[in-house]
Amino acid sequence: MNRLTSPTVVQELMARHGASFTKSLGQNFLIDENILQKIVDASAIGPGDRVLEVGPGIGVLTQAMAQRGAFVTAVEIDRRLIPILSDTLAGYDHASVVQGDILKVDLPALWQEHLEGQPFSVVANLPYYITSPVIMAILQSGLPLQSMTLMIQKEVADRMSAAPGGNDYGLLSVAVQFYCRAELQFMVPPSAFMPRPKVGSAVITLTKLPECPAGPVDEDAFFHLVRAAFAMRRKTLHNNLAASNFGLSRDQVREKIEACGLSPAVRAEALSLQDFARLTRAFYGAD
Numbered sequence: 001m002n003r004l005t006s007p008t009v010v011q012e013l014m015a016r017h018g019a020s021f022t023k024s025l026g027q028n029f030l031i032d033e034n035i036l037q038k039i040v041d042a043s044a045i046g047p048g049d050r051v052l053e054v055g056p057g058i059g060v061l062t063q064a065m066a067q068r069g070a071f072v073t074a075v076e077i078d079r080r081l082i083p084i085l086s087d088t089l090a091g092y093d094h095a096s097v098v099q100g101d102i103l104k105v106d107l108p109a110l111w112q113e114h115l116e117g118q119p120f121s122v123v124a125n126l127p128y129y130i131t132s133p134v135i136m137a138i139l140q141s142g143l144p145l146q147s148m149t150l151m152i153q154k155e156v157a158d159r160m161s162a163a164p165g166g167n168d169y170g171l172l173s174v175a176v177q178f179y180c181r182a183e184l185q186f187m188v189p190p191s192a193f194m195p196r197p198k199v200g201s202a203v204i205t206l207t208k209l210p211e212c213p214a215g216p217v218d219e220d221a222f223f224h225l226v227r228a229a230f231a232m233r234r235k236t237l238h239n240n241l242a243a244s245n246f247g248l249s250r251d252q253v254r255e256k257i258e259a260c261g262l263s264p265a266v267r268a269e270a271l272s273l274q275d276f277a278r279l280t281r282a283f284y285g286a287d
């Protein structure tokens with residue numbers, strides 16, 4: 001049993017250090033022992049694994065992972081939590097804390113210095129206001145990521161794991177699935193946190209793929225095209241791509257779409273990663 005899942009212990013620690021919960025930093029601390037262990041199980045981390053944690057809070061997840069023998073580096077933005085973390089992680093030689101904003105830290109330098117330049121996983125109960133930027137920054141860093149196990153807002157988890165054709169499928173689904181296999185693990189109710197968030201949460205695992213499922217394609221060109229395709233959700237692919245800056249006439253755009261075996265009237269939400277890759281090659285002319 002982890003002491004830090006006890007609401008009384010959390011309150012007592014915060015009070016003793018003169019800290020209070022900051023809503024704008026997404027501070028909803030996990031107080032459910034069962035969910036805590038399920039997150040660590042889902043991450044499949046074990047002794048010796050390198051883990052980057054985003055936003056350790058008072059260290060509940062950090063402790064649980066260090067107890068399983070993982071080497072955890074946790075980046076926390078809130079300076080007031082640092083003395084609490086020194087307290088709760090005292091004696092955990094495998095855990096270290098870096099004070100900073102995960103969106104501003106030099107990720108390659110952090111990886112070299114704290115994760116010893118080794119393959120690593122990310123495990124986090126993410127602050128919900130920066131979910132997508134954090135995930136994209138890590139995925140696009142080019143570092144040897146193995147997997148991410150993340151507690152995020154339920155709706156965002158649905159979007160990340162969505163298949164083509166549905167309302168949830170969009171730019172975020174394509175961006176995440178370009179790099180990873182996304183699996184929704186389980187739902188987490190607001191009662192698992194202190195204070196309780198207004199939204200439901202879910203745990204998702206993103207397993208880094210050795211190769212992009214879309215096949216060989218230039219990454220910048222791919223994302224440029226996908227952004228253009230989803231620019232106006234209700235517009236057809238033809239209208240969105242014709243409005244984008246490809247330097248082509250409407251007829252030329254239509255011809256390229258048709259050459260990919262697609263109807264110009266289709267909407268981006270119906271297209272697979274392979275469709276987007278074909279379009280990228282057609283519009284940019286090369287891999």
Ligand code: SAM
Nearest residue numbers: 028029030055056057076077078101102125127
């Ligand atoms: N891991 C803890 C838990 O499970 O109870 C806390 C999770 S809480 C949802 C999110 C944490 O992320 C908070 O501790 C918050 O201060 C921290 N945080 C918010 N924005 C951050 C940022 N830009 N960089 C690093 N940490 C951040």
